Amino acid sequence: MNVIETLGLTKTYGGGPFGSRVDALRGVSIDVDAGEAFGLLGPNGAGKTTLVKLLLGLAHPSGGSAMLLGEPAGSPAPRLHVGYMPERREYPDFLTAVQVLELFGRLLGMDQRARSQRINIVLEEVEMSNWRDHPVGGFSKGMQQRLALAQALLPDPQVLFLDEPTEGIDPLGRVSIRGILRRNLEKGKTLFINSHMLGEVELLCDRVAILVKGQVRREGPLSSLQASNPEYRLVLAASDDAARAALAVAGDELEALAAPLGRSAWRLSVSDRSELNAALDRVRQSGIEIEEVQRVRASLEDVFVQTISDALSEDSRAGLPGGGRLDREGIAEAPALGSEPVPAAVKSEMEP
């Protein structure tokens, strides 16, 4: 069953007589199943937060439709069963952790007993029980992040929207938050993670969509996206020149890697296994020994960079502003995407 469903969702900001028009979303159609961990990826300005805001009724769509838990996304009713952890939040600094949760519990319509029970449970879950009566103003960023997670978990939600859930958190904190999210997944909750922390998404999500300039450019199970362009690492007992001649593969499908003296190592990109076998046959026919063949699974970062590069190339061919080329290392080659400072920022924002 789909808990989130959008069809041709569009959102345009501005466009009046005095403002410039920004198409934040351009026909986004996605479905998220119950119990799934879905990752929404994209560079800054891609429209990720706008999509979440439309689903939660924080912004109004310009076109298309969005359903949340089977009801129109803008209506308050489905939000009774949704937890939201925004990237930017500002709790009143004079409230204690318990008072913050009390306020949100009452807004959710929980009675006193249920509130009290849930507050204890979620504070325990995010390991903040010892800080329950401390004012939020004195909390570190990590503690505020945990409180936000506790607040999102308060309604015992069916769907959790998490906007950059581990941003600014130290590695131990990330592991802990990831553990909390995994436990909620095991309980059957649906996670909708909006992030550019690719490593985190890779570790948590079953399925991802990559949003570029308001459009979904790629979507699917993580495993299939990563397997879409198989790559292999070859180590051959030959010099670079001899090995390159034997492989006889086009330059952009072959990349030389560092190798010990007398050996040569390569990263070979092929469309399928028969192409790999053909290349290996040519190596054998040349009398070169094959020392190692290893399948290299593309990282999510590779998929992400490739997707944005493809999107920029398409735009470039179509003569759209912001078109350009993005390669694995030379991200800065891409020109700016109109008003959205996307490509130059992409690399720096990706998790190392």
Add this chain to the structure above:
Amino acid sequence: MTSATISTLGSPSASGHRLTAQQLGALVGYTVREARNKWTLVALFVLTTLFLAGLATVISVDVVEGTIASARLFGTIPLQIGGNQISIADAVTVIQVGIVSLLSTFGLVLSLFVTGNIIPRTLNTGWVDLLASQPVARATLVLGRTLGALTVITLALAYLFGGSWLLLTWKTGFGNAGFLLAGLVVLFTFACCYAGMVLVGILTGSSPVSIIAGIGIWFLGLILYPLHTFSEWTTAFRAGWPRSLASGITETLYWALPKTLELTDRAAQATRLEPISLAPLWASLPFPLICMALACWWFARQDY
């Protein structure tokens, strides 16, 4: 998805009007707590307490065999009972009219200042997202915060009016119910100006602009009444369209805005136990209602 599948421990149980009432209660409670944590409200409380302490020393009463034998203002000015001099009731009424006048001007402006940032603070990025992503109608958010502000000022006025009424009644034996009624008129005047502040706060998100708007509405109400009553002032303009324009603008504003001067006058009349006309109250009522409706409508259609 059935309600059975979503009804787990701690899941929301309230529905419909009960849920809205609980949400309003939560927002009012939060607003009162927020005000309590600000120095402005603390200052208001301290000022009120000092005022009440001062009032307690203004009138000294000599009681002989269970009845008031004599009373003095500031310990020296005699208030002779039953003679030609001012009676206890008149003295108390004069003091209470003074309090009402003070509150209708200085107190009202201070109240607008204290509550001026409640709505703009709600619109802070990072806070409005959290509130509006809850299962709360946007109108409920605006109404809850507005009722919270009114609760804060009601408590402050209750402390001041109730405190001074009790003190004066205890000291003189004269309990003037009209004084308490005047407190309600002052609260109504505040509510009218505050509704304008809510609308401007929602439109601009700015505390200073919102406070200026509230005080401006109150001040315009003060100056428009004389202009409305004594129409001769328009003779200062050339006959024809300039005079009609000046008169038209004044009359439109007079009828659109709360009649703050007349409301102040009615509060004083109530204190003097004179019969009062409710016309200024009815004529002022559309302004807060329209402002609140516009504020809710505008807030509901915004993207956050």
